Amino acid sequence: MKKAILSLVVLLVTVNGYAKTFEFYQTQNIHNKIRLNNKTGELYQIQSDGLKVKIQSGITPKSSATRYSLYETKNMWNYILLDNFSGKLWQCQYSVDANSHRGCITINNKALSSTNRSKFTIEPMTSMFQFYLVNQDSGEMWQFQWNFNEDYRWIKKL
Numbered sequence: 001m002k003k004a005i006l007s008l009v010v011l012l013v014t015v016n017g018y019a020k021t022f023e024f025y026q027t028q029n030i031h032n033k034i035r036l037n038n039k040t041g042e043l044y045q046i047q048s049d050g051l052k053v054k055i056q057s058g059i060t061p062k063s064s065a066t067r068y069s070l071y072e073t074k075n076m077w078n079y080i081l082l083d084n085f086s087g088k089l090w091q092c093q094y095s096v097d098a099n100s101h102r103g104c105i106t107i108n109n110k111a112l113s114s115t116n117r118s119k120f121t122i123e124p125m126t127s128m129f130q131f132y133l134v135n136q137d138s139g140e141m142w143q144f145q146w147n148f149n150e151d152y153r154w155i156k157k158l
Contacts, residue, residue: 029096067118
């Protein structure tokens with residue numbers, strides 16, 4: 001029995017150690033991808049001509065666990081970055097125009113949980129600007145809205 005438990009622990013440590021750190025998301029612009037470091041939250045725009053532009057610096061620089069996910073919106077230039085552990089949210093925008101805005105804007109800066117494991121997901125609503133944030137452990141839900149105007153970005157518990 002001890003041998004089986006030890007084997008399982010070694011397997012889990014090995015799998016976690018080799019988990020993918022970088023995820024690539026194809027944008028609707030065929031010449032651009034977004035590269036997410038799913039352990040730190042760092043985002044880069046990668047263009048087919050070799051241009052690499054930072055959209056977001058790492059949020060959690062010393063994380064060893066996969067904790068960030070990127071969700072596409074119906075606006076081809078904007079994504080939602082989710083901290084799966086805390087429920088924090090950012091609106092992230094890329095651009096092919098050097099003079100346009102690139103970066104991430106906070107939607108929810110308040111941690112809704114303090115665990116060290118993934119528990120939050122996002123579900124789209126009918127409006128292209130609104131989503132549900134769902135705690136998969138407790139069933140708690142929040143409705144949030146992203147927008148270009150700060151006055152129209154918000155989150156509320158349902």
